[in-house]
Amino acid sequence: MQTGLPSELKGVTRIRDAVGKALLFLGDTDPDVVVLTADVARSTRTSWFADRFPERFVNIGISEQDMVGFAAGLALAGKKPYAAAFAMFLMRAWEQIRNSIDRMNLDVKLIATHSGFSDHGDGASHQSLEDIALMRVLHNMAVVVPADPPQAYKAVVRIHEEVRGPVYFRIGRDYSPTVTDPASDYKFGELEILRDGSDIAIVSAGPLLAQVLEATEALQREGVDAAVANLHTVKPLDEQGLEALARRTGLLVVVEEHFPRGGLFGAVAEALAQRYPVPVYPIAAKSYGHSARSVLDLYREHALLADSIASRILEIIGRHKR
Template sequence: MMQGNLYSMRETFGRLLAELGETEKDLIVITADVGDSTRAMYFREKFKDRYFNVGISEQDMVNFAAGLAAVGKKPAIVNFAMFLMRAWEQIRNSIARMNLDVKMFVTHAGYSDHGDGSSHQALEDITLMRVLPNMKVIVPADPKDIERSLPVIIKERGPIYYRMGRDYSPPITVGQEYDFKIGKAYVIKEGSDLVIMGAGVVLWDALKAAEELEKMGISTAVINLFSIKPIDEDTIEYYARKTGRVITIEEHSIYGGIGSAVAEVLAKRYPVPMRFIGATTFGRSARSQRDLLDYYNINYKSIIREAIDLVK
């Protein structure tokens, strides 16, 4: 699961999902011809009778999952984030509208499918999913967060969109001690002058920026917004009041994404100056996910620039 000093999100997820299949007897995994790429194959190897590949047919996959949930099974859709968006209408009408117990586990989100370019890079999916009534949206920061949350997610009732990358995952929350709860944010660094809020692998940049800002005398908190919907309004308000300045960072569009979710909370609770770091256009092909994060200025250097401007 570890490559040098990096970890694989999909590898951790796939192996743990197969382990959970031992005790969750009603768990059924459905893919659309991406079982190997998403590592759902580990579940297939253990439970062939509870694994279905519907082919490149995402809309059918969603409706099939809805039917299984309607008769009391626990279907888990496992797919690329971008490909699942082809079935947004079916997710809306067949799953969210009926509040069915379907889990949607997506890999290759954000820029993580760096080699295949913009057609495969989901930068709008959080927006599309959090707008749906009944839908919960969860974004783990690293494989340790997957280990914390996946057993909880499987047992939770109702539709959940669970967003992961591919193989680029620095160790962000290793050594942190917290139990995952839906609707809860986690403080991974304390600070009093500024707070950085975000989710996913870019929290590595948040921590790196906070470390550099401390050297400049700017005390910086970092919040892991693990649960995007429902979101932890109390923690967001507390740190906005404590620091008076908020920066959000996400491997996703700034339009309707995590920054927007934070701004919605603070607009009604405690408005403060904010800066938003994230995508503003489509992606492109590159040699690595990190190259793309740097190319689009979704990195610690951008956070530092915005932080200095905010403090001034």
């Protein structure tokens, strides 16, 4: 079991590259690992696995439904399949994911890259802002949203060892600043506190955590002590960890690269409504995206950059002080 930052990951700044490296590690250590893709091997970095293990790699072609069915068959035959495609186009196989994988609780790992706004250049048709909701509702499916390249690598490797059953990995494209400790261990299903605070708790996941942490610096200058929690495992949800945050701060904000309905905000609000009701506010995608020069341009348009996050949180806090 490899838990620290491997030497081959040093210098890796793109989260999809880290996942590609993790699949290579699994291929070296487990002969039952098989990787499939839907004609996007280079973009998902599964082409690296294909080069090293051509006998354990299958390009299904542009047919995500068939890829999911093929993966289910491999799992039934005792293999450990990883099916990789763009997040948006994996959603066209939702019926097959539901009926062929989740309903039978098969050990199939779905690698969904280019999620959220990360495929900025290809426009709204390629940007996935609904996928967490669609995967979270499935009964057996785990949903994992790594924060950065080191955590993505460790999550793929650790979950391979510990979790039998379907898992949906939500991975971005290129923008993924490192915000976690590369030397730390990965704990599936456990909320990770990146910054302690007592006035308000900000819950987020994925690359937006970099903007959230920057926003806390502006909040600190305004006298606001904000905690930041990395919700890298959306399902199973760490309800106890969320309740502890709610009891400590009494006020939560959820920042996500997803529509608020059914996403991180939905998961957090559902849990706290039953365990310890406190106000929970979303800061999320406002609408579909469009073609842009960078993901940061889309963050700016949807008020997801650090300055906009800080301003919105100050408004929320001001409302509760009145």
